[in-house]
Amino acid sequence: MIVPLLRIDGLHTRLGELRVVDGVSFSVMPHQTFALLGESGSGKSMTALSIMRLLPEVARIQAGRIDFNGRDLLKLPESAMRDVRGGEIGMIFQEPMTSLNPVLSIGEQVIETLTRHRRLHKRGAREEAATLLQAVGLPDAAKRLNVYPFQLSGGMKQRVMIAMSLAGNPSLLIADEPTTALDVTIQAQVLALLRRIQQQRGMGMLLITHDLGVVAEMADQVGVMYAGELVEIAPRAAFFDHPQHPYSLKLFAALPDRTQRDARLANIVGNVPALDSEFIGCRFAERCEFAFSRCREESPGWTTLADGHAARCHLLETAAVPKSVSVAQTIQLAVASDKVLLQVTDLAVHFPLHSGLWANRRNVIKAVDGVNLHIYQGETLALVGESGCGKTTVGKAIVQLQPATAGRILLDGVDLSALGKRQLHQQRAYVQMIFQDPFSSLNPHLRVIDLLEEGMIALGVEQNAGRRSQILVGLMDQVGLPSRALQRYPHEFSGGQRQRIAIARALAVQPKLIVCDEPTSALDVSVQAQIINLLKDLQAEFNLSLLFITHNLPVADYLAQRIAVMYLGRIVETGSSEEIITRPRHPYTQALLAAVPSLTRPAAANIVNGDIISAAHPPDGCHFRMRCPLAMPICTERYPDEMQLSGTHSVRCHAVAQAERVAGLN
Amino acid sequence: MSWQPVVLWTDALIFSLAGLILFAFSRKHPHGQLHDAWQRLIQMPMAVASGLILLVFVVIGLLDSLHYRPQLPAQPGHAPQYSVEVISVLDTLLQPLREHQEKTYSAPLATRLYVKETMVQPGGRVLRDYPRLQFGGASLLHPQQDWQRDVTNRIMRGSVIGVLFAALLAAVGAGLLAMRRKCGLGALYRQLLGENNRLPWRTALTTLTILSVVIAVMVELAAAYHVFGTDKVGLDVLYNSVKSIRTGLLIGTLTTLIMLPFAVLLGISAGYFGGWIDDVIQYIYTTLNAIPSVLLIAAAVLLMQVYMEAHPALFDSAAARTDFRLLFLCMILGVTSWTGLCRLLRGETLKLRELDYVQAARAFGVSDWRLMWRHILPNLYHLVLISVVMDFSGLVLAEAVLSYLGVGVDPAMQSWGNMVNTARLEMAREPVVWWPLVAAFSLMFTLVLAANLFADSVRDAFDPHGRQR
Numbered sequence A: 001m002i003v004p005l006l007r008i009d010g011l012h013t014r015l016g017e018l019r020v021v022d023g024v025s026f027s028v029m030p031h032q033t034f035a036l037l038g039e040s041g042s043g044k045s046m047t048a049l050s051i052m053r054l055l056p057e058v059a060r061i062q063a064g065r066i067d068f069n070g071r072d073l074l075k076l077p078e079s080a081m082r083d084v085r086g087g088e089i090g091m092i093f094q095e096p097m098t099s100l101n102p103v104l105s106i107g108e109q110v111i112e113t114l115t116r117h118r119r120l121h122k123r124g125a126r127e128e129a130a131t132l133l134q135a136v137g138l139p140d141a142a143k144r145l146n147v148y149p150f151q152l153s154g155g156m157k158q159r160v161m162i163a164m165s166l167a168g169n170p171s172l173l174i175a176d177e178p179t180t181a182l183d184v185t186i187q188a189q190v191l192a193l194l195r196r197i198q199q200q201r202g203m204g205m206l207l208i209t210h211d212l213g214v215v216a217e218m219a220d221q222v223g224v225m226y227a228g229e230l231v232e233i234a235p236r237a238a239f240f241d242h243p244q245h246p247y248s249l250k251l252f253a254a255l256p257d258r259t260q261r262d263a264r265l266a267n268i269v270g271n272v273p274a275l276d277s278e279f280i281g282c283r284f285a286e287r288c289e290f291a292f293s294r295c296r297e298e299s300p301g302w303t304t305l306a307d308g309h310a311a312r313c314h315l316l317e318t319a320a321v322p323k324s325v326s327v328a329q330t331i332q333l334a335v336a337s338d339k340v341l342l343q344v345t346d347l348a349v350h351f352p353l354h355s356g357l358w359a360n361r362r363n364v365i366k367a368v369d370g371v372n373l374h375i376y377q378g379e380t381l382a383l384v385g386e387s388g389c390g391k392t393t394v395g396k397a398i399v400q401l402q403p404a405t406a407g408r409i410l411l412d413g414v415d416l417s418a419l420g421k422r423q424l425h426q427q428r429a430y431v432q433m434i435f436q437d438p439f440s441s442l443n444p445h446l447r448v449i450d451l452l453e454e455g456m457i458a459l460g461v462e463q464n465a466g467r468r469s470q471i472l473v474g475l476m477d478q479v480g481l482p483s484r485a486l487q488r489y490p491h492e493f494s495g496g497q498r499q500r501i502a503i504a505r506a507l508a509v510q511p512k513l514i515v516c517d518e519p520t521s522a523l524d525v526s527v528q529a530q531i532i533n534l535l536k537d538l539q540a541e542f543n544l545s546l547l548f549i550t551h552n553l554p555v556a557d558y559l560a561q562r563i564a565v566m567y568l569g570r571i572v573e574t575g576s577s578e579e580i581i582t583r584p585r586h587p588y589t590q591a592l593l594a595a596v597p598s599l600t601r602p603a604a605a606n607i608v609n610g611d612i613i614s615a616a617h618p619p620d621g622c623h624f625r626m627r628c629p630l631a632m633p634i635c636t637e638r639y640p641d642e643m644q645l646s647g648t649h650s651v652r653c654h655a656v657a658q659a660e661r662v663a664g665l666n
Numbered sequence B: 001m002s003w004q005p006v007v008l009w010t011d012a013l014i015f016s017l018a019g020l021i022l023f024a025f026s027r028k029h030p031h032g033q034l035h036d037a038w039q040r041l042i043q044m045p046m047a048v049a050s051g052l053i054l055l056v057f058v059v060i061g062l063l064d065s066l067h068y069r070p071q072l073p074a075q076p077g078h079a080p081q082y083s084v085e086v087i088s089v090l091d092t093l094l095q096p097l098r099e100h101q102e103k104t105y106s107a108p109l110a111t112r113l114y115v116k117e118t119m120v121q122p123g124g125r126v127l128r129d130y131p132r133l134q135f136g137g138a139s140l141l142h143p144q145q146d147w148q149r150d151v152t153n154r155i156m157r158g159s160v161i162g163v164l165f166a167a168l169l170a171a172v173g174a175g176l177l178a179m180r181r182k183c184g185l186g187a188l189y190r191q192l193l194g195e196n197n198r199l200p201w202r203t204a205l206t207t208l209t210i211l212s213v214v215i216a217v218m219v220e221l222a223a224a225y226h227v228f229g230t231d232k233v234g235l236d237v238l239y240n241s242v243k244s245i246r247t248g249l250l251i252g253t254l255t256t257l258i259m260l261p262f263a264v265l266l267g268i269s270a271g272y273f274g275g276w277i278d279d280v281i282q283y284i285y286t287t288l289n290a291i292p293s294v295l296l297i298a299a300a301v302l303l304m305q306v307y308m309e310a311h312p313a314l315f316d317s318a319a320a321r322t323d324f325r326l327l328f329l330c331m332i333l334g335v336t337s338w339t340g341l342c343r344l345l346r347g348e349t350l351k352l353r354e355l356d357y358v359q360a361a362r363a364f365g366v367s368d369w370r371l372m373w374r375h376i377l378p379n380l381y382h383l384v385l386i387s388v389v390m391d392f393s394g395l396v397l398a399e400a401v402l403s404y405l406g407v408g409v410d411p412a413m414q415s416w417g418n419m420v421n422t423a424r425l426e427m428a429r430e431p432v433v434w435w436p437l438v439a440a441f442s443l444m445f446t447l448v449l450a451a452n453l454f455a456d457s458v459r460d461a462f463d464p465h466g467r468q469r
């Protein structure tokens, strides 16, 4: 039998009063990846920090063993632990921006780890650092040693982080959400890199993530955490083939997917239970649809099935395995009319690179550079693209939060961008916005009722205070919050609830169009499902049009009738969701789709290379040509024109145009 | 009526400030973030200890800000006449100290003067010796023998009274707390000793005891001696330094009060509007910053002196004159010190302006001023509060420096700066007269240290970033 590389046994960690890790045991085998899957607050990161003994000050490990290479890490003195950290165990954090020291060059930082843990001399360390950076795919590594972190993109920084964690020749790598802050194409690159390095070095890896797709691509073993406890452990194939625990089942059902476009997403009702008290029954009982009386009285033990699959659920003991969770009734689909509500023509937003009295106003960043789009009444258009492509700026320009440099924004026939201050004020109610981060979009100093009333008062939607509060009570009910929540402050709510409040705030002024700027990307999968369902319901009820800005193609596909793909300030392909997802034509769209980690398809092989290019210096010709596998000479010369492929499908690409011409000739 | 109230400008301002603070406290903030921060603050032992000390200073300062003119002995047939001298409630409380004037210097707790004098004995003999003081230890028949016993007695008595007084206050406090928590005293006792008690009542009790013992001992001693000696003209130094508290407090608070509106308004506008408004405001404060502030203050104070001499009719009493000069000093200090806060607020507003909730409010067409008032200002409270408390001690010290340079408060006004200024000569004298400097220094030190410690706690409690969770 193989000896596990890392064995955790009965780990209990408390964060103040909270039992953030409550009896977790698992093993990581050498050469294998163990993925710890869980939503925020499940204790997965705390488990990782406990292994490294890097817990915040108020936290302490109460009990348990962490055996690594034959030693109990919890019993090591701090000085020995320092050798383990960054030496035998490497760690990668989620935020590459903050985990590199901004005032040291990346070479110095890698060399520092090398001299610390490998006792290399100066020259040797320098060469080794270059080799390492080369290995993580930093082009021109030897020359780039003197580069500072701010000169690198997020993906590159994460590569440097990986190089640093490899510097001590670790036998175990702990990766805490290593790609969550990255774009899909970059995420695919980094995941591929991690896989390659792991195979080359034969490391064990503990991967912490909330993303089922990442688990599917990376893991050998999967552990699902819920409320500080592991609830299911299984080999990957078994887990994806037949998950056992009701929580895992729900997680799968909550993922938006093509096949269930017309169905509601399964949402897990309620919230993760508070962790400050002892649990008597099953932690999931409050939210589990299979719960029965025993679940509330007795905490379920492990039931081991064949092939190393184990889960903690009373149902398994009785062998009545739930096959699937029920998914609620099909949703009433909003019928998009053929009345165009919003028509955006040649929209451009340029930012000056410098500001101030004597700035040169000719140097600009063309964040949005000639965007055309239209939305029908009651329709959802998804605007998809990676960070920095200008999609949020388009949204803000439509809501008139960002003055447009050029172009027309017609809402119901009124050109918003040409209106004076007074007239614009009257139109403001018709188009509203929901923001990405529900923690920064609600003023913490105002009560919910004040937040909601603000817009109604400012726009004169309802002058009578009594009727206003009646409307608000109704609204709260529609977004699924109790009306007593009106009197409370935002910080008393969870992320999902805050997003509901934000939605209610937008609805309060009876808009015709809502721009949703990544409203679910800061939320957990199960909560994301709730919000998406809610948006669908509300759209049907109020005949709303939605502009749904996202980087998440599956969500866009699930929610939208049409999708527009944006790259560096321009829309490169638009079409119905069906067309974009199943028959993408533009190489960028194809790359995006290939990069999405999938539960069913093996890890993508054809990943686009290169970083996202800054909008400050777009290349001549087609913006995508540096990363495009199909680039041709003509692509450097001019930007491709728009080409209609069908009534709804249009694309801007020379290669596609050529292919169509050839097809037309035959 | 045997007195006529006099409201000086600074009195009006300081009391409106106190009123404002009380009002802010009395309003209910059920569960806002600021409420949490206050909760955190009163759970910090350091904050409670330094806060109590500050409170004593504030009470003295406020008592000293209630001014009036006593009625002169009535002359039959005349309308009641009031004294030209404006005195405060504190003066009345310290009446003996004020009136027990000696001839010249005497050391702390001394029974004799600090300088020899020629005296004619009853027998006609001429003697050069240190004469007995008129008031200090006057009750002692044989100072050499009795002095030590008397002083020890008084210290003991003072300590006992202090402890008793502290116990009384603690009992009242416990009663109030029990009423607030709506439980019996026994239950309160158990709560306080329990594991979940967050209230640093032990620290509070200790500070309270120390404070009241010190005060009671002082009172006991001051009844018969000059605790800090007397100065050149024989005035009690303790009285002088206690009177200086008001000056220090006023400079520390009124300056901020005066500069705050400018700093807040300009800082927020600069950050919020950006563009040319931002440019103009930035140019103003960088220019102001470039002028050495001492120079600016000196110039302004000299100008004002000239003005006051040219228009003596504007001031009906000496108190009004010194008061005007104090107020003017606050203003000019305010003018030179608003830039720091303004820059800080501008930077923070730049960040806040981009926050989603500000954007959301703009999408609702909320007007700019309302937006700044409702969405930006409340999120700057903590910065304003922190910087106000931090500035306080700096300003108290600035007063000392400026008065020492001769451009501070009126020389006739009691202030630590003026005391330090006269101490310059006294330290050069042989034998050295050290006590006025020590008295001024120790009071100023206590105030500034307490203020600094309090400021640190305030920052820890209110700064959302610097806090460790």
Ligand code: SF4
Pocket: A245, A246, A247, A282, A283, A284, A285, A286, A288, A289, A290, A291, A292, A295, A300, A312, A313, A314, A315
């Ligand atoms: S033990 Fe009961 S409540 Fe818990 S997951 Fe299983 S069925 Fe649901």
Ligand code: SF4
Pocket: A586, A587, A588, A622, A623, A624, A625, A626, A628, A629, A630, A631, A632, A635, A640, A652, A653, A654, A655, A656
């Ligand atoms: S125009 Fe050329 S470079 Fe651009 S996407 Fe098409 S083939 Fe690639």
